[in-house]
Amino acid sequence: MSAVSDSSASAKLPSPLDNGEGDFSYVEGMNGSPNDSHFEDPLDGTAPIPLGLAGTASLASAAGEKSPPFRQDSYRWNQGRYSRQRRFVDIWGFVLRLLWARWLYGKAWSYGGTITAEAQTARRRELAVWIRETLLDLGPTFIKVGQLFSTRADIFPIEFVEELSKLQDRVPAFSYEQARDIIEADLGKPIHTLYRTFDPIPLAAASLGQVHRAQTHSGDEVVVKVQRPGLRSLFTIDLSILKGIARYFQSHPSWGKGRDWLGIYEECCRILWEEIDYLNEGRNADTFRRNFRGEDWVNVPRVFWRLTSSRVVTLEYMPGIKISHYDALEAAGLDRKRLARLGAQAYLHQLLNNGFFHADPHPGNVAVSLDGSLIFYDFGMMGQVQPMTRQRLMSTFMGVARRDAGQVMDSLVELGALAQIDDMSPVRRSIQYILDNFMDRPFEEQSINAISDDLYAVAYDQPFRFPATFTFVMRAFSTLEGVGKGLDPEFNFMEAARPFAAQLMSNGNPTDGANSLLGELSRQAAQVSTSALGLPRRIEDTLDKLERGDIRVRVRSIETDRALRRISGVTMANNYAILVGAFTLSATVLVLSEFVWLALVPGVLAAGTGIAFLRAVLQVNRADRLP
Numbered sequence: 342m343s344a345v346s347d348s349s350a351s352a353k354l355p356s357p358l359d360n361g362e363g364d365f366s367y368v369e370g371m372n373g374s375p376n377d378s379h380f381e382d383p384l385d386g387t388a389p390i391p392l393g394l395a396g397t398a399s400l401a402s403a404a405g406e407k408s409p410p411f412r413q414d415s416y417r418w419n420q421g422r423y424s425r426q427r428r429f430v431d432i433w434g435f436v437l438r439l440l441w442a443r444w445l446y447g448k449a450w451s452y453g454g455t456i457t458a459e460a461q462t463a464r465r466r467e468l469a470v471w472i473r474e475t476l477l478d479l480g481p482t483f484i485k486v487g488q489l490f491s492t493r494a495d496i497f498p499i500e501f502v503e504e505l506s507k508l509q510d511r512v513p514a515f516s517y518e519q520a521r522d523i524i525e526a527d528l529g530k531p532i533h534t535l536y537r538t539f540d541p542i543p544l545a546a547a548s549l550g551q552v553h554r555a556q557t558h559s560g561d562e563v564v565v566k567v568q569r570p571g572l573r574s575l576f577t578i579d580l581s582i583l584k585g586i587a588r589y590f591q592s593h594p595s596w597g598k599g600r601d602w603l604g605i606y607e608e609c610c611r612i613l614w615e616e617i618d619y620l621n622e623g624r625n626a627d628t629f630r631r632n633f634r635g636e637d638w639v640n641v642p643r644v645f646w647r648l649t650s651s652r653v654v655t656l657e658y659m660p661g662i663k664i665s666h667y668d669a670l671e672a673a674g675l676d677r678k679r680l681a682r683l684g685a686q687a688y689l690h691q692l693l694n695n696g697f698f699h700a701d702p703h704p705g706n707v708a709v710s711l712d713g714s715l716i717f718y719d720f721g722m723m724g725q726v727q728p729m730t731r732q733r734l735m736s737t738f739m740g741v742a743r744r745d746a747g748q749v750m751d752s753l754v755e756l757g758a759l760a761q762i763d764d765m766s767p768v769r770r771s772i773q774y775i776l777d778n779f780m781d782r783p784f785e786e787q788s789i790n791a792i793s794d795d796l797y798a799v800a801y802d803q804p805f806r807f808p809a810t811f812t813f814v815m816r817a818f819s820t821l822e823g824v825g826k827g828l829d830p831e832f833n834f835m836e837a838a839r840p841f842a843a844q845l846m847s848n849g850n851p852t853d854g855a856n857s858l859l860g861e862l863s864r865q866a867a868q869v870s871t872s873a874l875g876l877p878r879r880i881e882d883t884l885d886k887l888e889r890g891d892i893r894v895r896v897r898s899i900e901t902d903r904a905l906r907r908i909s910g911v912t913m914a915n916n917y918a919i920l921v922g923a924f925t926l927s928a929t930v931l932v933l934s935e936f937v938w939l940a941l942v943p944g945v946l947a948a949g950t951g952i953a954f955l956r957a958v959l960q961v962n963r964a965d966r967l968p
């Protein structure tokens with residue numbers, strides 16, 4: 342699974358601090374050189390426009406005149422009124438072309454005679470690029486579904502996953518008038534009574550919504566995130582068509598086997614509907630902010646609930662330099678090594694302390710303020726890890742750090758990421774292999790990626806099954822590692838995280854002594870006591886398994902084995918003796934009836950079974966003599 346690259350943030354307009362000069366001037370930010378083709382001609386010198394009573398009209402016309410040069414109708418899905426039939430044709434057209442490509446993939450003639458591994462890899466790559474581009478054309482629902490699938494290396498080939506993780510929002514911004522209409526409809530008042538100033542040009546535009554700068558009447562600097570018009574009806578149509586597709590895949594004799602397409606569909610629906618409920622996003626931001634209370638190295642924007650609805654969310658304005666704009670960070674005199682470490686720690690804090698984590702930590706959603714603290718944006722997609730799961734995750738993590746395949750395997754089984762089968766030794770060996778190869782080169786490139794790719798590779802033919810939360814955590818880890826390495830080439834996520842996790846495991850005891858003899862002794866003593874303390878639980882587990890009939894007991898006794906061998910030998914000898922008798926009798930009757938040639942057949946069979954009879958008798962005698 343690849344880390345989300347820097348470029349994933351580039352679909353946005355640069356934020357005020359993105360010019361890399363550490364300057365808070367909004368106007369300069371807008372005049373930067375946006376790298377999104379839809380924003381080729383941003384407004385020169387645009388500043389937030391005052392919204393007086395008379396201001397609304399002038400604002401509307403200003404925005405009307407100076408709107409960025411998008412063709413609003415350049416995408417079929419962007420035409421306000423969606424035709425279900427048109428969507429049906431577009432979406433099924435994509436699926437059928439995909440199935441055709443899949444069918445061709447296995448046909449030698451389509452490669453000009455022979456199939457080679459290289460040709461197939463090239464074909465997969467080509468197909469992956471086509472999928473990414475078609476998803477972009479299909480619009481917001483498919484951009485989001487593609488981004489969700491970019492975590493599922495356990496379902497799709499790695500080429501597809503890599504390409505999907507480059508999926509950026511490349512959609513036109515909508516007009517100021519549309520944004521204003523949504524704000525006024527949802528908040529029930531004219532915009533000038535809600536905000537003192539409101540910038541008609543969005544600060545950032547994405548597939549689901551766009552962000553405008555504004556100022557409240559009490560003078561607070563805020564950003565207003567407004568949802569794309571018509572998004573709900575587009576989602577409703579698209580998701581009902583996708584349900585039909587999921588049903589078709591599920592009922593297919595081979596694709597439906599071992600895959601829960603309907604389950605995956607339900608999961609996507611849940612995440613997508615949650616993501617476009619901005620009240621939910623506001624609640625998430627509040628929880629996230631509470632979880633980092635007292636940690637001055639992380640900032641989370643405050644929600645202005647009075648100015649928030651299901652399609653509009655107003656947040657405290659918190660400018661920062663995007664964490665992937667390395668040169669800008671350097672120019673602002675910020676310590677890149679420290680930021681890499683802080684990124685990892687902020688994530689572990691979420692996962693291990695509260696279990697409430699940012700499930701979409703792409704570099705565009707994390708920025709750094711001038712005092713060196715982190716700022717998080719976008720709380721639409723959050724994950725929740727239950728306390729029990731958190732403990733198990735921690736145990737997996739410690740198992741990886743100690744290279745203990747047994748511990749990793751047990752915690753993966755407890756996490757539900759690995760199914761328990763009769764003989765777990767091949768799985769344990771695969772995990773040990775991954776751990777050895779991974780841990781032997783701790784500072785080599787992409788260690789998290791390496792381990793997750795290996796895990797997913799093993800997943801194809803082992804009883805691994807990855808719950809969605811697990812894949813989100815893996816993606817977050819690999820994204821953070823990618824960003825960490827960009828900030829500090831020597832950065833290693835596991836190394837950065839180890840003291841933090843160890844401290845949590847020992848309830849806040851410092852781990853500096855770990856290198857000393859005393860530290861080692863206490864670690865070993867802790868291990869022994871952990872095993873001893875764990876004993877009652879293991880006994881209880883074993884008893885549970887016995888009750889459920891999950892434990893099979895194998896008893897071997899030499900005496901019983903020998904008696905059984907003798908019985909089966911004697912039975913076989915008896916059978917052969919009966920057959921010899923029957924064949925000899927048949928041969929004799931045929932000879933007496935003068936069918937001499939025909940008598941040869943039972944005669945030969947009698948001789949053959951006679952030899953088998955003698956061998957069976959000899960085997961019984963030999964078994965008796967064995968110790």
Ligand SMILES: Nc1ncnc2c1ncn2[C@@H]1O[C@H](COP(=O)(O)OP(=O)(O)OP(=O)(O)O)[C@@H](O)[C@H]1O
Pocket residue numbers: 353355356510544545546547548549550551552564566642656657658659660661705706718719720721
């Ligand atoms: N509180 C804030 N202060 C300053 N800038 C902000 C704030 N919130 C968002 N932004 C800017 O707007 C951008 C987009 O915000 P956000 O990611 O929340 O939008 P989105 O529509 O959910 O995008 P995505 O498609 O990535 O989910 C951020 O990357 C950031 O540059």
